[in-house]
Amino acid sequence: xxxxxxxxxxxxxxxxxxxxxxxxxxxxxxxxxxxxxxxxxxxxxxxxxxxxxxxxxxxxxxxxxxxxxxxxxxxxxxxxxxxxxxxxxxxxxxxxxxxxxxxxxxxxxxxxxxxxxxxxxxxxxxxxxxxxxx
Numbered sequence: 691x692x693x694x695x696x697x698x699x700x701x702x703x704x705x706x707x708x709x710x711x712x713x714x715x716x717x718x719x720x721x722x723x724x725x726x727x728x729x730x731x732x733x734x735x736x737x738x739x740x741x742x743x744x745x746x747x748x749x750x751x752x753x754x755x756x757x758x759x760x761x762x763x764x765x766x767x768x769x770x771x772x773x774x775x776x777x778x779x780x781x782x783x784x785x786x787x788x789x790x791x792x793x794x795x796x797x798x799x800x801x802x803x804x805x806x807x808x809x810x811x812x813x814x815x816x817x818x819x820x821x822x823x824x
Contacts, residue, residue, distance in 0.1 A: 700751065703740040704765045710736040711772040718779040 710733040717725035744751070753762060 699743065700740075700747075701761065701765065703736075703743055704762070704769065707733070707736045707740055708765060708769050708772065711769060711776060714776050715772060715779065718776060718783060721783065 710729065714726070714729035714733050717729040
C-alpha cells in the first residue's frame, strides 16, 4: 500500500464517522428513541471500524504536514465538535426524561392538590408517559 491509498481509506473512514455522528445529532433533535438507538448503533460500528483500521495500519500510516493540517485536522475538528454537541444534547434529553420520571412519583402518593376544570380537587390518576417529539 502506498501512502495515498492509506490516506484515502482513512479519510473515508473519518467521513463515515462524521456522517454517523451527524445522523445521531438529527435523531437526538427528533427525540425519537428508535432513531436514536439506531443512530448510536451505526455510530458505534463506524467508530469500531476506524479503530480497527488504525490498529491494523498504524505502522504504515505516514502523512505529510500539509495533509495533516489541511485534510485530516479539519475532519477531526468537525467530528469532535459534532460528538461534543451530541453528548450535550443527550445529557439534556436524559435530564428531561429523568425530571419527568421523578416528577411522576411512580409508586408514591402525590400530596399536591390538583384541581379539575370545575375548581374541585381531582382524584389520583395513574401517570401517563407521552413520547413527545420536536
